[in-house]
Amino acid sequence: MIPETRRRLRDSWGFCERHAWGGLAVEMAFRHRFLLGQTILYADLMERCLDAFNLQGPWQARRLAGRLVGDGHCMMCDMNAYGAGRGYARPALIEQGRRTDDLRTLAMETSSHWRKAVCAVCEGHSGAARCRRHLLEDIARNCRIALGRHRNALQQTHEHLLAYERSFVWGFRDTDRPEDRAALFNAIGWFSGWRPLLALMDETPSSF
Numbered sequence: 001m002i003p004e005t006r007r008r009l010r011d012s013w014g015f016c017e018r019h020a021w022g023g024l025a026v027e028m029a030f031r032h033r034f035l036l037g038q039t040i041l042y043a044d045l046m047e048r049c050l051d052a053f054n055l056q057g058p059w060q061a062r063r064l065a066g067r068l069v070g071d072g073h074c075m076m077c078d079m080n081a082y083g084a085g086r087g088y089a090r091p092a093l094i095e096q097g098r099r100t101d102d103l104r105t106l107a108m109e110t111s112s113h114w115r116k117a118v119c120a121v122c123e124g125h126s127g128a129a130r131c132r133r134h135l136l137e138d139i140a141r142n143c144r145i146a147l148g149r150h151r152n153a154l155q156q157t158h159e160h161l162l163a164y165e166r167s168f169v170w171g172f173r174d175t176d177r178p179e180d181r182a183a184l185f186n187a188i189g190w191f192s193g194w195r196p197l198l199a200l201m202d203e204t205p206s207s208f
């Protein structure tokens with residue numbers, strides 16, 4: 001990944017909800033399970049996110065919010081606005097890129113490892129799990145926040161992402177476990193929100 005792209009993705013904590021999950025679906029439509037690029041990206045973002053949780057002293061939740069808010073831009077939204085109307089891609093290629101079967105299959109295989117991390121607000125119930133955006137909303141409303149619990153969950157996700165990343169290295173092939181693959185879902189859900197994945201799991205196989 002070129003440094004400018006990486007910097008922009010760090011500033012925005014990844015993509016908007018639709019493009020984060022759509023991007024993973026497109027990767028899987030073309031590369032199946034060779035998800036090294038996505039894994040490197042989210043391991044990097046998660047490492048920086050854990051740094052953001054490293055706080056001492058007063059007003060920790062407020063200070064964390066300042067670090068986690070991001071610049072609000074989605075690189076893909078910006079690129080689409082810029083490139084609108086430049087329809088060079090062939091229809092068959094576009095159709096393949098819209099396929100979500102592989103993403104749905106991987107999500108079903110690993111669901112026992114990501115289900116408990118799903119943000120309760122994204123899903124519409126009263127549980128304690130939060131995505132980044134809904135944690136920020138809680139902080140803005142002065143809700144009581146268990147920062148240590150969120151940090152521990154993210155730390156685990158980071159460790160599984162590193163194990164998943166290593167499994168793409170020659171000599172470590174096929175060492176990844178379902179919980180390592182599920183960490184990609186946990187990371188995307190945390191940074192961008194869960195609703196597109198939840199919608200995908202609720203419907204019959206189709207496309208975004």
Ligand SMILES: [Zn+2]
Nearest residue numbers: 016019074077
């Ligand atoms: Zn977007």
Ligand SMILES: [Zn+2]
Nearest residue numbers: 119122131134
């Ligand atoms: Zn949420």
